Amino acid sequence: MRVLGRRPVSDPAELATVVAECLPHLDPGLRLLERAANAGEVTVDLACVDGARRLVLILCDIVAGPDAVLRAVEGAAWWGEHPELLSRVFPAAAALDAGAPPRALLVACRFGDRALRLLRALGPRGPEPVECRVFTDETGTIVSLERVDVAAPETPAPAPGPVTTPAASASALIERLERLRFSEAFR
Numbered sequence: 001m002r003v004l005g006r007r008p009v010s011d012p013a014e015l016a017t018v019v020a021e022c023l024p025h026l027d028p029g030l031r032l033l034e035r036a037a038n039a040g041e042v043t044v045d046l047a048c049v050d051g052a053r054r055l056v057l058i059l060c061d062i063v064a065g066p067d068a069v070l071r072a073v074e075g076a077a078w079w080g081e082h083p084e085l086l087s088r089v090f091p092a093a094a095a096l097d098a099g100a101p102p103r104a105l106l107v108a109c110r111f112g113d114r115a116l117r118l119l120r121a122l123g124p125r126g127p128e129p130v131e132c133r134v135f136t137d138e139t140g141t142i143v144s145l146e147r148v149d150v151a152a153p154e155t156p157a158p159a160p161g162p163v164t165t166p167a168a169s170a171s172a173l174i175e176r177l178e179r180l181r182f183s184e185a186f187r
Contacts, residue, residue: 004135009109015060016045018134019107022143033090039075055079055102064108064115072127076104107132111148119150
């Protein structure tokens with residue numbers, strides 16, 4: 001029987017190193033282009049290309065909050081606005097599809113409630129959240145990468161109200177108007 005012990009990761013740079021070593025497990029076909037790449041005023045931890053030749057930006061944080069979500073959105077938006085720079089900044093990725101919008105992945109050891117609410121509000125336009133846990137045992141290090149489901153909970157359908165006929169609706173409206181006229185008389 002294997003006994004796993006949790007290895008705490010306390011630095012985003014260390015988490016980025018772990019994620020860089022596990023790229024194929026994060027997304028098949030993912031290939032690293034550059035570490036600590038700039039995206040306008042935001043620095044992303046990893047810039048990659050996926051099997052569909054799209055730019056994939058990965059941001060790593062220990063506890064992801066709304067600020068991390070916004071950095072990921074801003075990085076993807078910046079590259080979406082400047083696709084002509086892809087071949088200049090990443091010469092090793094000449095095969096990048098400049099017309100495809102970049103993807104953003106947010107990898108964290110834990111996601112805060114505010115970050116999850118923001119991710120739900122952004123929906124498919126937001127970064128893809130992934131939780132990363134690092135364990136150790138007698139054979140070495142084991143990394144768990146798990147996508148976080150941020151789908152909004154389904155709201156139940158409203159209960160059907162009483163069925164009213166047009167005559168009943170008109171009668172209720174007349175009654176309300178009469179009460180309103182009566183109360184206006186005493187003002």
